[in-house]
Every structure is written in structure tokens, then in C-alpha cells.
Amino acid sequence: MPYNIAMVSDFFFPQFGGVESHIYQLSTKLIDRGHKVIIITHAYEGRTGVRYLTNGLKVYHVPFLVIYRAATFPSLFSFFPIFRNIVIREQIEIVHGHASLSSLCHEAILHARTMGLRTVFTDHSLFGFADAASILTNKLLKFTLSDVDHVICVSHTCKENTVLRASLDPLMVSVIPNAVVAENFRPRNHPAYHPETFGNEVVPAPQHLGPHDTITIVVISRLFYNKGTDLLVAAIPRILASHPNVRFVIAGSGPKAIDLEQMLERNVLQDRVEMLGPVRHEEVRDVMVRGHIYLHPSLTEAFGTVIVEAASCGLYVVCTQVGGIPEVLPAHMTVFAKPEEDDLVAATGRAIAALRANKVRTEKFHDQVKMMYSWTNVAERTERVYDGISGVLSEADFYGYDAADAASWSATRGRAGVQSFALIDRLKRYYGCGIWAGKLFCLCVVIDYLLFLFLEFWAPRENIDIARNWPKKGQEGRVAREREKRREAG
Amino acid sequence: MTSVDNSASPSRGRRKNREQSGSRTRRRKGAWKKLLWVKQSYPDNYTDQNTFLEHLQRNPRLKPYAFWPLVADSTVIVQHVCSVIIFVVCFVGIFQERVSPVAVVGWGSIATFMGWLLWDWWVGQEEAASLASNNPTSISAASSTSNLGSTNTGTAPNPGLSSRQHSNSASASASSIPSTLPNSALHSQTPTPRSTPNYPPPHSLSKPFSHRTSLRISTAKSALLIYFTLLGLSPILKSLTRSTSSDSIWAMSFLLFTINIFFFDYSSPAPQSITSAGKNIPASLSTNAALMASTVLASRLPSTGQVFSLTLFSIEVFGLFPVFRRYARLRSWRGHVALTTLLVVGAGGGVGLILGHGGDGDGLWDFPWKSGLMGMVIGVLVTGLAMGGCSWWLIGLQKYKNEIHGPWDPARPVIRRWDDY
Numbered sequence: 001m002p003y004n005i006a007m008v009s010d011f012f013f014p015q016f017g018g019v020e021s022h023i024y025q026l027s028t029k030l031i032d033r034g035h036k037v038i039i040i041t042h043a044y045e046g047r048t049g050v051r052y053l054t055n056g057l058k059v060y061h062v063p064f065l066v067i068y069r070a071a072t073f074p075s076l077f078s079f080f081p082i083f084r085n086i087v088i089r090e091q092i093e094i095v096h097g098h099a100s101l102s103s104l105c106h107e108a109i110l111h112a113r114t115m116g117l118r119t120v121f122t123d124h125s126l127f128g129f130a131d132a133a134s135i136l137t138n139k140l141l142k143f144t145l146s147d148v149d150h151v152i153c154v155s156h157t158c159k160e161n162t163v164l165r166a167s168l169d170p171l172m173v174s175v176i177p178n179a180v181v182a183e184n185f186r187p188r189n190h191p192a193y194h195p196e197t198f199g200n201e202v203v204p205a206p207q208h209l210g211p212h213d214t215i216t217i218v219v220i221s222r223l224f225y226n227k228g229t230d231l232l233v234a235a236i237p238r239i240l241a242s243h244p245n246v247r248f249v250i251a252g253s254g255p256k257a258i259d260l261e262q263m264l265e266r267n268v269l270q271d272r273v274e275m276l277g278p279v280r281h282e283e284v285r286d287v288m289v290r291g292h293i294y295l296h297p298s299l300t301e302a303f304g305t306v307i308v309e310a311a312s313c314g315l316y317v318v319c320t321q322v323g324g325i326p327e328v329l330p331a332h333m334t335v336f337a338k339p340e341e342d343d344l345v346a347a348t349g350r351a352i353a354a355l356r357a358n359k360v361r362t363e364k365f366h367d368q369v370k371m372m373y374s375w376t377n378v379a380e381r382t383e384r385v386y387d388g389i390s391g392v393l394s395e396a397d398f399y400g401y402d403a404a405d406a407a408s409w410s411a412t413r414g415r416a417g418v419q420s421f422a423l424i425d426r427l428k429r430y431y432g433c434g435i436w437a438g439k440l441f442c443l444c445v446v447i448d449y450l451l452f453l454f455l456e457f458w459a460p461r462e463n464i465d466i467a468r469n470w471p472k473k474g475q476e477g478r479v480a481r482e483r484e485k486r487r488e489a490g
Numbered sequence: 491m492t493s494v495d496n497s498a499s500p501s502r503g504r505r506k507n508r509e510q511s512g513s514r515t516r517r518r519k520g521a522w523k524k525l526l527w528v529k530q531s532y533p534d535n536y537t538d539q540n541t542f543l544e545h546l547q548r549n550p551r552l553k554p555y556a557f558w559p560l561v562a563d564s565t566v567i568v569q570h571v572c573s574v575i576i577f578v579v580c581f582v583g584i585f586q587e588r589v590s591p592v593a594v595v596g597w598g599s600i601a602t603f604m605g606w607l608l609w610d611w612w613v614g615q616e617e618a619a620s621l622a623s624n625n626p627t628s629i630s631a632a633s634s635t636s637n638l639g640s641t642n643t644g645t646a647p648n649p650g651l652s653s654r655q656h657s658n659s660a661s662a663s664a665s666s667i668p669s670t671l672p673n674s675a676l677h678s679q680t681p682t683p684r685s686t687p688n689y690p691p692p693h694s695l696s697k698p699f700s701h702r703t704s705l706r707i708s709t710a711k712s713a714l715l716i717y718f719t720l721l722g723l724s725p726i727l728k729s730l731t732r733s734t735s736s737d738s739i740w741a742m743s744f745l746l747f748t749i750n751i752f753f754f755d756y757s758s759p760a761p762q763s764i765t766s767a768g769k770n771i772p773a774s775l776s777t778n779a780a781l782m783a784s785t786v787l788a789s790r791l792p793s794t795g796q797v798f799s800l801t802l803f804s805i806e807v808f809g810l811f812p813v814f815r816r817y818a819r820l821r822s823w824r825g826h827v828a829l830t831t832l833l834v835v836g837a838g839g840g841v842g843l844i845l846g847h848g849g850d851g852d853g854l855w856d857f858p859w860k861s862g863l864m865g866m867v868i869g870v871l872v873t874g875l876a877m878g879g880c881s882w883w884l885i886g887l888q889k890y891k892n893e894i895h896g897p898w899d900p901a902r903p904v905i906r907r908w909d910d911y
Contacts, residue, residue, distance in 0.1 A: 126898035126899075127898070128898065128899045128900065129893070129894045129895075130893070130899075150535075152534075155526060156524045156526070157896075157897050157898055158898070160542065160543050160545075160546070160896065160897075160898070161896070161898040163543075164543070164546075164894060164896075170535075170537035170542060171535050171537060172535070173535060173537075174533075174534035174535040175526070175534055175535075176534055177526040226900050228903060230903050230905055231903045231905065234905045234906070299900045299901045299902075299903060300898070300899070300900040300901065302898075303526075320901065322897070322900075322901045323897060323898055324526075324897075327524055327525050327526045327527075328526055328527065329527060330525075330527055338904075339901035339902070339903050339904065340903065340904035340905075341903070341904060341905045341906060342904075342906075372527040373527070381534055384533075384534070385534070398533070398535075399535065
């Protein structure tokens with residue numbers, strides 16, 4: 001059955017970033033699979049109201065106060081009236097929130113549960129447990145996720161992190177990675193995609209590097225502390241000193257750019273290191289294909305889409321072994337380093353040596369990555385989550401075979417493997433959040449419920465018009481048939 | 491999810507017949523891998539019991555506290571609280587006109603001078619020791635200090651110095667700066683020379699005397715500067731808060747002293763050289779709060795002389811004394827303990843004298859310092875109990891510590907800084 005899904009997040013176009021493109025790609029692929037998807041985000045400058053994107057993807061830009069880096073001010077209840085209106089108007093069944101720093105998403109999940117909708121939350125980032133900001137975010141996350149139906153994380157490390165932060169049942173958390181649009185990240189000599197030859201291009205001939213050919217190392221990252229720019233600053237002079245025919249291309253901007261420039265001037269490396277400054281997302285591929293090695297010195301990373309993009313462009317990847325990065329790419333595409341200056345230099349040296357010896361078949365990377373990560377696959381797997389929380393899949397199917405026995409059966413989960421909507425059950429879940437926080441959260445939920453009753457009285461459902469759906473193309477039947485086949489097969 | 495797991499096929503190849511019937515269960519049993527790029531036959535929410543959270547670490551850097559070291563460390567706090575109390579006692583004494591302000595600031599200045607002499611002697615000792623020993627790090631430290639000193643005199647020429655010495659130090663700084671530059675450039679180019687000794691400048695052996703003399707002269711200069719500035723400012727300070735009621739001043743100074751105590755930098759500097767300990771000025775918020783508190787307190791006093799004395803005394807107590815205490819703690823543990831005891835006794839006695847009225851003839855057991863003595867005894871007892879009790883309490887609280895670390899934490903980059911930024 002096709003679902004009506006609302007994606008809610010503070011982060012969406014016109015702003016750029018990993019979360020934004022994740023939401024867009026996932027929504028597009030879900031629409032291709034016959035679902036109806038709308039996106040709710042806050043208003044950006046010059047962009048308020050309703051917009052349609054390609055493929056009939058409808059975006060609601062709700063006017064809200066933006067406080068920090070495009071996150072809205074947490075107002076808890078003020079979002080409810082307009083949210084309820086949108087949800088009724090669009091006949092939404094599933095609310096899918098993204099990004100743990102987005103207060104819009106947390107509020108939407110709370111209101112959606114009050115209105116009796118299924119909710120899913122996707123976590124895109126890792127948080128520690130030590131500093132004050134993390135503690136606050138974790139408490140907020142615990143509040144929202146006390147009563148969510150399912151959580152999606154982008155890597156297994158991210159799942160462990162989220163389970164700990166929000167005290168969740170691990171079976172409620174699925175791991176569905178990000179993906180890349182392989183078409184946008186072709187290697188240099190790869191022919192452009194044509195619809196008719198899709199999937200059977202000729203693999204380009206392997207490129208051979210002589211011992212004196214120049215090897216270009218590409219770095220594309222925002223130049224922040226947690227992206228490991230300090231490591232980069234320390235490692236570049238040493239790499240260049242020990243490898244004569246090596247050049248660097250660095251793209252990106254940020255507060256640490258000045259350190260990088262100082263390093264270049266101190267060591268007089270301007271002719272061997274090219275600083276491009278900020279590049280737009282669509283130019284990333286053109287920068288990447290100039291190089292042979294992609295260096296990623298990040299200190300924390302939930303998934304690291306950029307290294308997948310680099311591998312898809314046919315670059316050999318040198319990256320630090322942090323967060324979810326070790327799960328992302330197979331060993332023959334990457335050289336791992338510890339987040340230490342010496343080890344990063346050594347790993348880059350190994351990568352250069354391997355390329356010079358022509359041991360790495362980088363020309364095959366593109367097709368391999370294309371097989372590993374695709375948004376269609378992500379959409380399929382997300383669809384399974386929707387099936388599970390709506391009760392289409394049985395509990396044993398969805399939560400695994402060992403989950404059906406009493407030992408791991410969660411008391412908060414309802415009978416059919418779905419969370420019950422009864423207010424008293426929801427209050428029970430919130431109450432366990434902490435001595436003070438639990439009572440506070442319960443209070444919020446009760447107020448939210450009263451507000452809901454008031455809104456039902458004040459603006460009755462019958463008076464809200466139903467929006468007309470975007471006319472579907474002829475592919476709906478095909479997808480439905482495919483889904484039917486898949487269900488029979490397994 | 492229905493796709494066949496290709497990576498597990500070699501192990502499966504040997505039993506082809508049974509594979510057809512039991513492929514589903516066998517595929518379920520294929521080992522789950524913590525990887526995202528392989529298509530696995532497990533559902534997305536599968537949680538592997540063996541590997542889930544295996545990298546979780548709880549309290550990895552937990553050092554269980556021992557009782558006596560904890561008590562010893564708490565002396566730093568006791569010292570600071572006691573010096574604040576002593577300052578307040580002095581203020582009350584001056585305010586109630588029981589103590590002459592000149593006596594307070596006189597004794598304070600004498601103590602400061604003695605402390606400075608001791609400090610100077612220690613510095614001399616340390617420099618001699620670092621020059622005598624031949625290990626590279628201390629030479630580099632000494633040479634850097636000599637560079638520092640020489641550039642100081644080079645940029646701000648002092649009339650007290652003889653012209654010969656001045657030109658010598660200027661030439662030393664001029665020659666040492668270019669000699670630093672190519673060296674650092676060389677260092678950053680070549681990856682190995684970390685263990686090589688650091689370029690001692692040829693002048694460094696003749697430097698210490700002139701360097702220390704110039705240091706002394708600059709200290710005396712800044713002392714004089716502060717003295718005369720305060721003298722000039724005192725009349726202004728006296729009328730600063732005339733329109734404010736005393737109650738507000740007491741509340742405000744209490745708040746400021748609380749800030750001072752809570753934000754004071756109690757950490758002990760690494761036992762390196764005097765220069766690093768000297769550079770480590772205790773947290774500026776704390777010092778500023780204390781100086782502001784003493785300024786508003788001083789503005790309550792009626793005469794210019796009293797204002798001047800109290801402000802000067804506050805600079806001695808809150809500006810110079812902490813630096814001396816930090817260094818004294820590094821140099822001699824016995825001296826540190828003796829100083830702590832002295833401060834505790836002094837603070838207790840002072841509070842006793844302020845609160846009690848000894849020597850006014852009532853009671854059987856009367857002598858002038860009775861309340862002071864009582865205060866000392868009570869102060870020592872209370873301090874001892876507080877130090878012991880708080881240490882014991884902190885040790886007891888350790889069992890609630892639950893610090894979680896794992897692969898999701900931002901990694902700490904290990905960078906060797908071998909050229910100075």
C-alpha cells in the first residue's frame with residue numbers, strides 16, 4: 001500500500017548539506033515507488049509558503065524564527081496548529097523527521113504522536129556524552145524518541161550512539177546508509193549516462209602511473225576543527241617533503257583556512273598546494289576527478305558520504321578510522337589511518353606507493369560503488385520500515401525471530417509490534433526519562449494533548465480542505481507489480 | 491535484502507546438495523558483519539548480540555582518588571580561601587578603625603618584597619641548574635628566555651643600563667632572530683630532526699646576568715608605576731560609589747569574592763621552568779573580580795590614605811600572592827604546608843579578633859588575644875574537618891561516575907608541535 005509521508009526537518013534546500021540532499025533523494029525515490037511525499041521545513045529567506053520541486057515533491061516552508069545555523073527556535077507548541085492543518089490537508093499517515101539538531105523535527109514527532117500518526121526519525125550525526133551541549137541535545141532526543149515508532153541511523157556506529165543517547169530498544173533502530181547518485185560522480189573519462197545504455201557501459205582502460213608522474217591528492221571539506229584540519233596542516237608539509245611528485249588540491253572554507261594558508265606561507269608550498277576556496281556541490285565532482293587520492297582527515301563522522309563520492313569518482317581514499325567511516329568502503333578502496341599526524345603521513349605514503357605500483361584498480365571503483373549504494377535501495381529499505389511500523393509486516397518478520405520471545409519483548413511496544421497511541425501508554429514511556437525530566441515531559445505531553453482537543457474543537461477536521469495530489473505518471477502500476485513480486489519472493 | 495550474499499559463497503560451495511533446502515536458514519546463520527557496503531541477508535534492524543556496543547568504554551581514564559593526596563591537593567583551595575578571608579578581615583579592621591591602614595599595607599609590602607627576593611633567588615638557582623645540565627630542552631628554554639629578555643630590552647631601551655650592555659643585548663637579539671628563522675624553516679622541511687639539540691645561541695652563556703638585572707629593573711619599574719598610579723587614582727576611587735548604599739556594596743563584594751574563589755585557577759602548572767610557571771597567570775576573570783571587589787570596598791573608606799592602602803594591599807594579595815603560591819608549591823612542599831598553616835592560623839585568628847571582643851575585662855579567663863586564639867583553634871579545626879570531609883565525600887561520590895566513551899566520540903588528533911606557531 002502506498003503511504004502518505006511527511007518529511008520534517010529544519011534542514012532543506014536552498015541550504016546545502018548532507019541531510020538536505022538525503023531528504024531530497026529519499027523523497028524522490030519514494031515518490032518513484034508510488035508513495036506520496038511532502039516536505040515540511042522552515043522558511044528560508046525569500047522562500048515562504050508552498051513550493052513544488054521536480055517530480056511533484058511538495059515543500060511547505062513554515063515561517064519560523066531561525067536561531068543558529070538554520071535551526072529554528074524551539075517553541076514546543078506554536079508549530080502544532082499549522083502542522084495539524086498540513087497533516088490533515090495532505091492526509092499524512094507517517095511523519096518522518098530528520099536530524100537531531102532540528103527542533104522542528106522533534107516537535108513534529110511529538111505532535112504527530114498526539115494526532116495518532118506513525119513516526120520515524122532518522123539520525124544523521126554522532127554526539128558525545130561529555131559536553132554540556134551534547135547532554136542537553138541528548139535529553140531532548142530522549143524526550144522525542146521515547147515515543148517514536150522507529151529510528152533509522154546512517155551507520156552501525158551511529159546506531160550504537162543513538163541507542164545509548166536515547167535509551168532505545170536496539171531492535172527499534174534500523175541501519176540504512178546514505179547513498180550517492182553515481183551518475184553525478186563519474187570518473188574523469190567515464191562516458192556520460194544515457195538512458196538506453198544504462199548499466200552496460202564499457203569499463204575504461206586502466207590508467208598507468210609511472211614512477212615520476214604527478215599524483216594529485218584532493219581534500220574537500222569544510223575547514224573546521226572536527227573535520228581534522230589541524231591534522232591536515234601538520235601532515236601536508238611532511239607528505240610533500242617525502243614525496244617529490246605530489247600535489248595537493250584543497251577545496252572548502254571555514255575558520256581553519258587561515259591556519260592552512262599560514263602553513264603554506266611558512267613552508268613556501270604555494271606552488272604545490274592549490275587552495276580553491278569554497279566550491280558548490282555540483283562542482284565537487286569536477287574537483288575530485290583532478291586527483292588520484294582523496295584524503296579525509298576527519299575526527300568524527302557518522303557516515304562520510306564524501307568518501308563514497310570520492311571512490312565513485314575513481315579516487316583512492318585515505319581516511320582516518322573514526323566514527324562510522326570503517327564501515328563505509330571495502331578495504332581495497334581505502335587506506336585507514338589513526339587520527340595521528342604520523343600515521344596519516346604513513347598511510348598517505350602507502351597509498352602513493354600502491355598507486356605508483358599500479359596495484360589499485362581505481363577505474364573499477366565507480367561501478368563497484370554504484371552497486372553498493374543507490375538511493376533506490378535506500379528507499380526500498382525505508383519502505384520496509386514503514387511497512388513494519390504500520391503493521392503490514394508481522395512483528396516476527398519486522399523485529400526478527402528472536403524478538404518474538406518474551407525475553408526481549410519490550411513492554412512499551414504494543415501487541416502488533418507497533419506502539420500504542422493511548423495517552424496513558426505514552427505517558428508511561430515519557431515518565432521513565434528521568435526524575436525531573438520525566439514529569440516535565442509528561443506535563444508537555446498532556447498540554448499537547450489538550451491543545452489537540454482544543455484544535456479539534458476550534459478548527460474541525462471537516463472544515464479543512466483536502467489538497468489534490470500531484471498527477472502520477474504511468475509508473476505506479478509497474479512499481480506496485482514489482483512490490484507484489486518482491487513480497488512473494490521473500 | 492533478498493540478494494544472495496556473494497562474499498560467503500566459498501565456504502558454502504562444498505555442500506551443494508543441502509544448500510538448496512536449507513539456504514534460507516544457512517544464510518541467516520552467515521556471520522553478520524558490521525559493514526555498510528555488503529548486502530547482508532539480515533534485516534536492517536538486526537542487532538548482533540556479540541558485537542553490539544563492543545567498543546563501548548565506561549570510565550576509561552578513571553583514576554581512583556586516594557585520601558591523603560586529595561587532602562594535600564585541597565590545600566591550594568584552602569590557601570586561596572584563607573587569603574580572601576585575611577583580606578576581608580583587614581578591610582573590616584581598617585573600616586572599624588581598629589587597625590592602621592599604613593600598618594596593613596606596610597606589612598603586606600614587606601612580605602611581598604621578601605617573597606620577591608625569595609622568588610628571585612629561586613629563579614637564579616634554576617637558571618644556574620639549567621645551564622649546568624646539558625640536556626637540550628632546558629637549554630632551549632634558557633635560550634628562549636634570554637631571547638625574550640634581550641628583545642624586551644632591545645625594544646624598550648632602559649636608561650638605567652649602560653650603553654655597552656644595551657648594544658650587546660640589541661646585537662644579541664638582532665643576531666638571534668635571523669638565526670631562529672632558517673632553523674625553524676629547516677625543521678619544518680625535514681621530518682626527523684626532533685631529537686637534535688636546539689641551537690644554543692653563542693651569547694647565551696654571557697646572557698644570564700644582564701637578563702636577570704633587566705628583569706629586576708623592569709619589575710621595579712612596574713612596581714613604581716603601579717604605586718604612583720594608585721596614588722593618583724585613590725581620590726577618585728574614594729568617591730566612586732558615594733551614591734550607592736553600603737548594603738549593595740557588601741552584597742556586590744560578596745558576590746565578586748565568590749566569583750573569585752570559584753573561578754580561580756587552582757591547577758598546578760607542569761613542573762617545567764620558571765618561565766612557563768610565570769607566564770601562567772591565574773585566570774583573569776577571577777583576578778578581575780577580586781580587584782573589583784576590593785575597589786568597591788575601598789570606596790567605602792573615608793580617607794584617601796586608607797583607600798590607597800587597601801587597593802595596594804589587594805593588588806598584593808590577589809595579583810602577586812597567587813603567582814608566588816603557585817611557584818612556592820612547585821619548589822618546596824614543606825614551604826607550601828607551612829604557608830598553608832600560617833594562612834589558616836592567620837585567617838582564623840583574624841576572624842576571631844573581628845568577631846570577638848577580647849581584653850575588655852569580662853570573664854575570669856581574660857587576656858587581650860583570647861578571641862583571636864579561640865578563632866585560630868576553631869579555624870584550624872574547621873579547616874581540618876572540611877578538608878578531610880570533602881575529600882572523603884568526593885571519594886564516596888566516585889562510584890556514581892559514569893563516563894561513556896566509544897567510536898562516536900570525536901577523536902583527539904595527535905599532532906607533534908615541533909615548530910612553534
